[in-house]
Amino acid sequence: MRDTWRVTSATERPRTPAPRPRPRLIATDLDGTLLRDDKTVSPRTVAALAAAEEAGIEVFFVTGRPARWMEVVSEHVHGHGLAICANGAAVVDLHASGELIHVRDLPRADALEVVRTLRAAVPGATFAVELTTGIHYEPEYPPFFLDPGASIGAAEKLLDPEFADAPVLKLLTHHPEMRPDDFLTLARQAAGGLASFTRSSPTALLEISGRGVSKASTLALCCEQRGIGPEEVVAFGDMPNDIEMLTWAGASYAMGNAHPDALAAASGCTVGNNEDGVAVVIEEILAGV
Template sequence: MSGAAVPPAGVPRLPRLVATDLDGTLVRSDGTVSAYTREVLLELDRRDVPVVFVTGRPLRWAADVFEHVGAHGLAIISNGALVWDVTGDRAVLERPIEPQLGLEVCAALRTAVPGTSYAVETMRGIELEPDFMERYQVPDAARRAPVEELFDGPALKLLARHEELAPQEFWDVAEEVTGGRLVITWSSSTTLLEISGPQVTKASTLELLCAERGIAADEVIAFGDMPNDLPMLGWAGTSYAMADAHPTVTEVADHVAPGHDDDGVARVLAGVFDL
């Protein structure tokens, strides 16, 4: 197999599970998964090494790349709020935000930062406040209403957007206001906070998934590029930041992989597993 990389000295034994972010990590800038990356993932699947997609994407976007997860067919969606059985086309674990807590946080953050607008992700899809300026195409059927009406049941993710503050500034204020009641992160180049339920991160859900399969943290190799990947990279026994990752991610990861447009994840895996 062409394009293989030499495995780093820091990988003492073959991992039993691969956990990878999608955007900016496995998926190229044009939204595709290359033929080479697909070949590597399928070979790992044949070797009985599960590749779990761990993404901030909602289910409707993650489904675009489900064909690449192989027969193992597992994905962690919405920053850990949902584990999806791709083969069975069903949810196997949901870790949502309860409405009362979500609305308390919404009110507190909007008081601290006027101009904050919200959207919620549920199993139905995205629902948005009228002033929420989504950068991606919104389904025609998506409901628009005040957050007090949108949050009428458990939500997989709460999105908070501001059109004037910088992402880090907005995050810092939100962290102070919420006091750890919910988990706040971001993975966008715009000022968009992704808010999850208590203690819900990519890492905590990945840990639950691995525990069910008798896989320890030091048997996991993980890849990511943005702040929402930090808990996962800190938990996994072997971690890689992409070459073009956010600086905070590079600081935490054990190694640096080639960029996502250079098939960095696949090239590292080909070297680690001697494909």
């Protein structure tokens, strides 16, 4: 049974069930976790990340964002410069302008079957296709204003290799009326055997990766390459797409603003993202508290 605890104030310290050895790696989500709501990284958090790496602790950014949206933290990268993007579908080098180091793609045949299945099971669902080269989406899909060059077309066309033969990182689907968690449950019931389904948006927007691909599974691969076990990892997150990572890590913290399922999955809880919850825990780790 995992011990759980909760922090409700920026001045209140995270409580741990027992002293732990200093971790070798910190894995943190970005939106709703490391980033404040205005998408900035606070000076306190910048200092905490730098201090962790100076103490020999690697820091991995682990996010649902594509590599091209990592400018929010690029200037805060220190020694290693690696990040896990697209919910585990890509490992990127932030020192090399988002160069892809490793890709775990969603096979096109599986993506097409997911589209066909969800069109039948959930009328009104629309789709977007995230390739290694950028995102493209259907006419009714909410537009990505950060990607003005995206092509518009039916998902079946966007998944046709003749349109673009770049690897598919993930498929996204949106529903204009369903509740987000209800949409996730229904989609998993209909097509969960074809791919991995999760969500990180406050709207009914689902993110679909290859079978077995998640933040946790890719983080585990990266840690294995470094000889780091899960018991040597501290993870931070706030949404359902963080659940596997929060469960896998030896110590994990959900943010005070986290989704209830993320809170349930984590072994601890810190204050919210606007109160520098990640920095609060890192400072305690480095102080040996």
